[in-house]
Amino acid sequence: MIDARISSFDADATCALLPFAPLIETLRRSFAEGCVVPVRHHHTIATDGDPDATLLLMPAWHDPQSASSYLGIKIVTVFPGNTARGIPGLTSTYLLYDGRTGEQLALIDGNSITTRRTVAASALAADYLARKDASRLLVIGAGRVASLLPDAYLAVRRIEHVVIWDIDAENAARLARKLERQGLSVSVADNLERAVRGADIVSAATLATAPLVKGEWLRPGTHLDLIGGFTPAMREADDDAVRRSAVYIDTTEALHEAGDLVQPIKAGVFSAEMVCARLDELCRRDVHARQSNEEITLYKAVGTALADLAAATMVYDASLAAA
Ligand SMILES: NC(=O)c1ccc[n+]([C@@H]2O[C@H](COP(=O)([O-])OP(=O)(O)OC[C@H]3O[C@@H](n4cnc5c(N)ncnc54)[C@H](O)[C@@H]3O)[C@@H](O)[C@H]2O)c1
Numbered sequence: 001m002i003d004a005r006i007s008s009f010d011a012d013a014t015c016a017l018l019p020f021a022p023l024i025e026t027l028r029r030s031f032a033e034g035c036v037v038p039v040r041h042h043h044t045i046a047t048d049g050d051p052d053a054t055l056l057l058m059p060a061w062h063d064p065q066s067a068s069s070y071l072g073i074k075i076v077t078v079f080p081g082n083t084a085r086g087i088p089g090l091t092s093t094y095l096l097y098d099g100r101t102g103e104q105l106a107l108i109d110g111n112s113i114t115t116r117r118t119v120a121a122s123a124l125a126a127d128y129l130a131r132k133d134a135s136r137l138l139v140i141g142a143g144r145v146a147s148l149l150p151d152a153y154l155a156v157r158r159i160e161h162v163v164i165w166d167i168d169a170e171n172a173a174r175l176a177r178k179l180e181r182q183g184l185s186v187s188v189a190d191n192l193e194r195a196v197r198g199a200d201i202v203s204a205a206t207l208a209t210a211p212l213v214k215g216e217w218l219r220p221g222t223h224l225d226l227i228g229g230f231t232p233a234m235r236e237a238d239d240d241a242v243r244r245s246a247v248y249i250d251t252t253e254a255l256h257e258a259g260d261l262v263q264p265i266k267a268g269v270f271s272a273e274m275v276c277a278r279l280d281e282l283c284r285r286d287v288h289a290r291q292s293n294e295e296i297t298l299y300k301a302v303g304t305a306l307a308d309l310a311a312a313t314m315v316y317d318a319s320l321a322a323a
Pocket residue numbers: 114115118141142143144145146166167168171205206207208209212227228229230301302303304
C-alpha cells in the first residue's frame with residue numbers, strides 16, 4: 001500500500017494532465033532554463049535462458065535553491081523474454097520528490113510520461129524548424145509514440161492531412177481509423193517514397209535498423225524528425241538525408257547513441273561541428289531557426305531526463321491546482 005501522502009497517477013490520469021499545447025510550452029521553458037541531468041545509468045542483467053534484461057535509470061533535478069525545485073527519476077525495466085510469456089516487456093515508473101527536502105511526492109506512469117514528452121519535444125523542435133505553412137504530415141510507424149504524433153504536431157502547425165506508413169500495413173490502417181474517428185483527414189501510404197516526396201513534415205518513430213527515408217526523396221523545405229533509432233546500430237534515414245539537411249539534435253548524446261548520426265560520422269559524411277543547434281539552444285534563442293523555405297531540416301532526438309522531469313512536474317503541479 002502506497003503512503004496516502006504520496007500522489008499516484010496511472011496512465012489515464014497522467015495523460016489527462018499532459019495536454020499537448022501546454023506540455024509543449026512547459027518543455028520550451030524547461031529546455032531554456034535547464035536542470036541537472038547526470039549521464040543515464042544503463043545496467044545489463046543476465047537472465048537464465050532469456051535474452052539479457054536492461055535496467056535504465058534516468059535522474060534529473062532542479063537547483064535546490066530555486067523557488068520550485070523538484071527531483072525525479074525514471075526507472076525502466078526491459079525484459080525481452082516477457083514477449084514469450086505474454087506479459088509486457090517494458091515497465092516504466094516515474095518517482096517525483098521535493099528538490100529541497102527529498103520528500104517523496106508522487107508515483108507517475110512512466111510510459112505516458114515518455115511517449116507524451118517525446119512527441120511534444122519533437123513538435124517543439126518543429127515549431128522552430130518546420131516551414132510555417134507546413135500542412136502535410138507523414139507519420140512513419142504506428143506504435144505507441146507514432147500514434148501520438150498527429151495530436152502533438154497539431155499544437156504547433158495547421159496540419160490539414162496526415163499520411164501513415166508502417167512496415168505492418170494493418171497497424172497503419174488501425175491507426176488511420178483511430179485518427180479518422182478524432183476527425184482528422186488521414187490516408188495510409190502503400191509507397192513510402194511517394195509519401196515522403198509529398199510531405200512537409202516527415203516524422204519517424206520506429207524500431208528500424210536499416211534506413212527507411214532516403215535523402216534523395218526529400219523535397220526542398222521538408223522537415224525530417226527522427227525519433228526511433230536509439231542505438232548506433234539503428235537507423236531511420238540514410239547518409240544522404242543527413243548530408244542534405246541542416247541538422248539539429250535534442251542533446252549531445254544523440255551524436256554518440258543514434259545510428260542516424262553515429263554512422264554518417266563514421267563514414268565521414270557528418271561531424272559534431274556541423275550540428276546547427278541543440279533543442280535547449282533553440283529554446284533559449286526562441287526564434288524560428290529555419291533559414292529559408294527551401295532548406296531541409298533534420299531533428300534527431302534520443303530523449304532526455306530533463307523532459308521527463310518537466311512532464312512529471314507538470315502532472316504534479318496540475319493535480320495540486322485542481323485539488
Ligand atoms: N527519442 C526519444 O525520446 C524516444 C522516446 C521513446 C521511444 N523512442 C523510440 O521510438 C521508437 C518507437 O517506440 P514505441 O514505444 O512507439 O514502439 P512500438 O513498439 O509501440 O512501435 C514500434 C513501431 O515500429 C515499427 N517497426 C518495428 N520494426 C520495424 C522495422 N524493422 N522497420 C520499420 N518499422 C518497424 C512497428 O511496426 C511499430 O509501428 C523506438 O525505437 C523507441 O526506442 C524514442
